[in-house]
Structures are given as structure tokens and as C-alpha cells.
């Protein structure tokens with residue numbers, strides 16, 4: 001064991017960022033290098049394979065979130081320091097949720113094992129950075145996955161965001177099982193938002209196959225095949241406009257300057 005001092009056990013929920021190593025924070029890298037055990041989905045563990053020297057690796061399949069969280073807690077209770085890795089930020093549709101839920105169900109005392117969340121760059125930040133300045137006013141994130149949230153709740157939130165004129169970042173926009181959710185989201189939004197509203201599609205941000213497309217809400221259906229489960233979709237609000245290959249949501253200084 002590397003950290004023999006951590007006998008009370010420690011869990012670090014580590015967000016790895018969108019993909020490229022340059023987007024993983026030095027803090028996350030430090031923890032990965034110095035922990036006893038790394039637990040994570042196989043794809044993410046492979047992503048950090050070069051950082052392994054002596055840590056035990058527990059790589060599990062996608063969809064085994066509860067198993068991953070349970071295994072992490074078991075290992076930490078033996079006094080080890082465990083890094084549970086997520087893509088992006090572990091606290092945004094990541095492993096922090098299942099981990100804290102299970103700990104709470106177990107009556108965790110809040111102290112042992114020690115638990116910390118190490119922030120990472122989330123998909124909405126990565127996508128926004130490649131698009132320009134789409135998140136410059138109030139925004140929200142909505143996941144279109146109904147695996148854990150009922151579809152009626154998701155549509156209610158889309159409608160509320162639409163009425164509230166929020167810029168919206170859609171996570172999990174489309175998978176084989178949920179091909180049409182994004183088109184239903186588009187329909188709901190078109191009741192309140194202009195067809196010309198810019199929509200940014202960012203696929204595999206900061207990965208080798210990165211691609212970015214800007215379309216409009218009205219024409220989103222024509223680009224639907226671009227959208228997959230590695231895409232984040234950013235829908236502008238009523239003030240967002242396209243300039244060259246960027247999406248601009250003005251911050252509001254302009255109005256002040258002119259008044």
C-alpha cells in the first residue's frame with residue numbers, strides 16, 4: 001500500500017475531464033498517482049493506464065455504477081485510499097451520486113471513510129469552450145436519459161427551462177434506445193423559442209474524433225444523425241446568435257455601454 005498513513009480509508013471521487021490528458025487537473029492526477037486502488041469504468045481506467053505504478057486497478061463495465069460504488073466503499077473500509085474515477089466532473093451525472101446515496105443508506109458517520117470530490121472539467125464546459133460563449137447568461141443542464149429519471153419529469157424540466165429562457169446544455173442526448181428524445185425536446189422548445197435559435201452540437205470534445213457543428217433549433221432534425229451519446233448539445237436562449245463558427249450569448253455589457 002502506498003499511503004500506509006491513510007488507515008481510516010479515503011475515497012476520492014475523481015473527475016478526469018472530457019478526455020485529453022491536458023484537461024485533467026493536476027489535483028486529479030496527483031490523487032490517481034498516489035492512491036492505493038483505482039476503481040472505474042473500464043474505458044476511463046484505460047485512459048489513465050500510463051499513470052499506474054503499483055496501484056491496484058478495479059475496472060468494471062459500464063452500467064455497473066452501484067457495484068463500482070459498493071466496491072469502492074468496501075475497499076476504503078479496509079483502510080485503503082481509493083480513487084473512484086468518472087469522466088468530466090464526478091459530481092455532474094457522475095459517480096458522486098451513487099456513492100453518497102449508498103453511504104447515507106449505510107448510516108455513514110460522515111468521517112470514516114473520508115470522502116472528497118475532486119472537481120473535473122464537465123462536458124458542458126468543454127462543449128461551451130469549443131462553441132465560443134454560449135453560457136454567458138443563466139443556463140441549466142438537462143439529461144435526456146430516462147434510465148433513472150422518468151420521461152415526464154424530463155419533459156416538465158425542458159418546458160420550464162424553455163419558458164425561463166435558459167440556455168440549455170443537454171447531456172445524454174441520444175442513444176440507440178432513445179433516438180427520438182432530442183426531437184421531442186426540440187418540439188417542446190419550439191413552442192417558446194424561435195426556429196433560428198442557434199444550437200451547438202459538440203461530439204467527443206477534447207478527444208481525437210472531436211467534431212463541432214452549429215445548426216438551429218428549426219433545422220436540428222436535419223443534423224440528428226450527428227448526435228450520439230458522446231455529444232453535448234447546447235441550445236441558445238432568445239439572445240444567442242451565431243457569429244462565424246461561434247455561438248455568442250451576449251453578457252449584457254453592450255446594453256450598458258449604449259445607455
Ligand code: SAH
Pocket residue numbers: 018019086087088089090091092093094121122123124126127170171172173202203204205206207228229230231232233
Ligand atoms: N460526468 C460527466 C457526464 C457524464 S453523462 C461530465 O461531467 O461531463 C455522459 C454524457 O456527458 C454524454 O452522453 C455526453 O452528453 C456528455 N459527454 C461526456 N464526455 C463528453 C465529451 N468528451 N464530449 C461531448 N460530450 C461529452
